[in-house]
Amino acid sequence: MRTFSEETIKDAVGTEVGVSDWVTITQDMVNQFAALTGDPVEIHTNVELAKQTPFGGTIAHGLLSLSMLGGFAPAAPVLMEGITMGLNYGFNKVRFVAPVKTGSRLRGRFFLRDMQNQGGGKWLSTMDVTIEIEGEDKPAVVAEWLGMQFVR
Numbered sequence: 001m002r003t004f005s006e007e008t009i010k011d012a013v014g015t016e017v018g019v020s021d022w023v024t025i026t027q028d029m030v031n032q033f034a035a036l037t038g039d040p041v042e043i044h045t046n047v048e049l050a051k052q053t054p055f056g057g058t059i060a061h062g063l064l065s066l067s068m069l070g071g072f073a074p075a076a077p078v079l080m081e082g083i084t085m086g087l088n089y090g091f092n093k094v095r096f097v098a099p100v101k102t103g104s105r106l107r108g109r110f111f112l113r114d115m116q117n118q119g120g121g122k123w124l125s126t127m128d129v130t131i132e133i134e135g136e137d138k139p140a141v142v143a144e145w146l147g148m149q150f151v152r
Contacts, residue, residue: 001032001080002077002079003079003080003082003083004079004080004081004115005080005081006076006098006117009080009115011061011076012078012111012112012115013112013114013115014110014111014113015111015112015115016109016110017076017077017078017110017111017112017127018075018076018077018108018109019075019076019107019108019109019110020071020072020073020074020075020076020107020108020109020112021075021107022105022106022134023068023071023072023106023107024064024103024104024105025060025064025065025100025102025103025104025105025106026102026103027047027058027102027103028102029060029064030044030045030058030060030061030064030077030102031044031045032068033060033063033067035062037061037063038054039061039063039079041056041061043058043059044058044059044060044061044071045058046058048142049052054085055099055101056101057101057102057103058100058101058102059099059100059101060100060101060102060104060140062096062101062140062141063108065096065100065106065131065140065141066094066096066098066131066141066143068106068108068131069108069129069131069145072108072109072110072131073110074111075108075110076127077103078112078115079149080098080115080149080151081151082117082151083149083150083151083152084150084151085149085150086147086148086149086150087147087148087149087150088145088146088147089124089146089147089148090145090146091112091143091144091145091146092126092146093139093142093143093144094141094143094144094146095139095143096140096141097138097139097140097142098133098136098139098140099137100133100140104131104133104134104136105114105134106131106132106133106134107131107132107134108129108130108131108132109130109131109132110127110129111127111128111129112125112126112127113126113127113128113144116128116139117143118148121150121151121152122148122149122150122151123124123148123149123151124146124147124148125146125147125149126145126146127145127146127147128142128143128144128145129141129142129143129144129145130142131143
């Protein structure tokens, strides 16, 4: 796994740093997410009712699609030398652009927008992330994702 120094990280800023593998969003995943979050809205969980909607079937929760970033992120490792841990620091922006029909395949595409030395052994990364839907023109999600790395 490649790590970056304060000098070499500058070359990675502004570039695509990774694309994950495709993951199929199944009805079981959607149902489990609904149960875990207490969000059983029928467009997500009632297959027969959802067939009557403009989507023609169930769709994944937007937050389920967003939560897939944790699994997609290992495809885009941007690690500072001496890293001891990294944390999800939040989002500056999240937009749910297109619905994800159950059975669709998603993947994450990552661009490193910025990496800033915060002092005290902390580095703040800003990633422009797109969660793509296979075969669709519009993505499921676009986000500006923040991460904090702690280095020794």
